[in-house]
Amino acid sequence: MASVEQEYPSNNSAMVEAKGLFKSYGQVKALDDVDITVASGQVVAIVGASGSGKSTLLRCINYLDPPDKGDVWVSGHLMGMVETVSGTRKATEREIRRHRADIGMVFQHFNLFPHFTVLQNLIEAPMAVRKIARAEAVEMAKALLASVGLADKLDAFPSELSGGQQQRVAIARALAMKPRVMLFDEPTSALDPELVDEVLRVMRKLASESMTMLVVTHEMGFAEDVADRLVFFDKGKIIEEGKPAEVLRNPAQPRTKAFMQRLLRRGQ
Numbered sequence: 001m002a003s004v005e006q007e008y009p010s011n012n013s014a015m016v017e018a019k020g021l022f023k024s025y026g027q028v029k030a031l032d033d034v035d036i037t038v039a040s041g042q043v044v045a046i047v048g049a050s051g052s053g054k055s056t057l058l059r060c061i062n063y064l065d066p067p068d069k070g071d072v073w074v075s076g077h078l079m080g081m082v083e084t085v086s087g088t089r090k091a092t093e094r095e096i097r098r099h100r101a102d103i104g105m106v107f108q109h110f111n112l113f114p115h116f117t118v119l120q121n122l123i124e125a126p127m128a129v130r131k132i133a134r135a136e137a138v139e140m141a142k143a144l145l146a147s148v149g150l151a152d153k154l155d156a157f158p159s160e161l162s163g164g165q166q167q168r169v170a171i172a173r174a175l176a177m178k179p180r181v182m183l184f185d186e187p188t189s190a191l192d193p194e195l196v197d198e199v200l201r202v203m204r205k206l207a208s209e210s211m212t213m214l215v216v217t218h219e220m221g222f223a224e225d226v227a228d229r230l231v232f233f234d235k236g237k238i239i240e241e242g243k244p245a246e247v248l249r250n251p252a253q254p255r256t257k258a259f260m261q262r263l264l265r266r267g268q
């Protein structure tokens with residue numbers, strides 16, 4: 001019964017805390033004992049080779065793909081669990097969706113609803129999930145679109161927008177749910193180079209407004225300027241972390257060093 005249940009309390013004040021995460025797909029250890037803590041307002045860049053577990057971490061944090069083992073707290077909720085008078089039990093899908101409402105997610109391939117206009121893309125979830133009245137949802141959508149520089153695209157369909165514009169709509173759509181934390185999974189890697197900056201600009205602004213952000217990215221300029229910390233993944237483990245400039249220029253681990261050198265060569 002909802003009235004006797006409460007959200008599981010956080011054990012600290014972090015916005016995101018994951019402890020001892022394990023996730024396997026068959027023989028592949030996608031996450032192999034990962035711990036990560038992100039304070040409110042912090043930006044963490046997540047870097048590592050293809051297949052090292054970066055996307056899996058984000059999917060475990062928002063419980064799109066729950067970990068095999070380990071705990072994730074987001075904004076004080078132990079994801080996937082509910083505390084009742086008779087003890088702790090697994091959350092239902094519906095309860096997990098409610099926990100997930102605090103988390104905004106932006107993917108590499110925008111994932112906008114193609115048959116919805118930009119405005120419809122932004123108001124659908126706030127109305128359905130947050131139960132916000134249509135007029136209020138429209139007002140909020142307009143303000144958000146203005147803040148990502150797309151006030152004039154309300155009635156456009158995604159197919160009528162450039163990749164950079166679609167990604168800015170996707171960011172605005174995630175923000176329309178008033179998330180406490182934003183997860184970005186390579187948000188600029190599907191874009192033509194000339195469209196990358198307009199998306200990074202929106203993300204920089206969000207960071208400057210103290211949004212808590214976990215960003216999988218290989219945009220090292222962005223990571224260095226914006227991220228408080230960079231974590232480096234290798235084969236399902238975080239093998240190195242620190243100030244982005246430090247990890248980029250002076251990595252301690254040979255694997256981090258080899259990866260950064262490859263990135264630099266590619267960027268030349």
Ligand SMILES: Nc1ncnc2c1ncn2[C@@H]1O[C@H](COP(=O)(O)OP(=O)(O)OP(=O)(O)O)[C@@H](O)[C@H]1O
Pocket residue numbers: 025028029030048049050051052053054055056057
């Ligand atoms: N749904 C799945 N089914 C089977 N294997 C999976 C699944 N998702 C991920 N994996 C495997 O888990 C490992 C980690 O994958 P993940 O997508 O997290 O890597 P990544 O670091 O995000 O890589 P990329 O940079 O290519 O996006 C890989 O070996 C991948 O093949």
Ligand SMILES: [Mg+2]
Pocket residue numbers: 054055056185
């Ligand atoms: Mg990935």
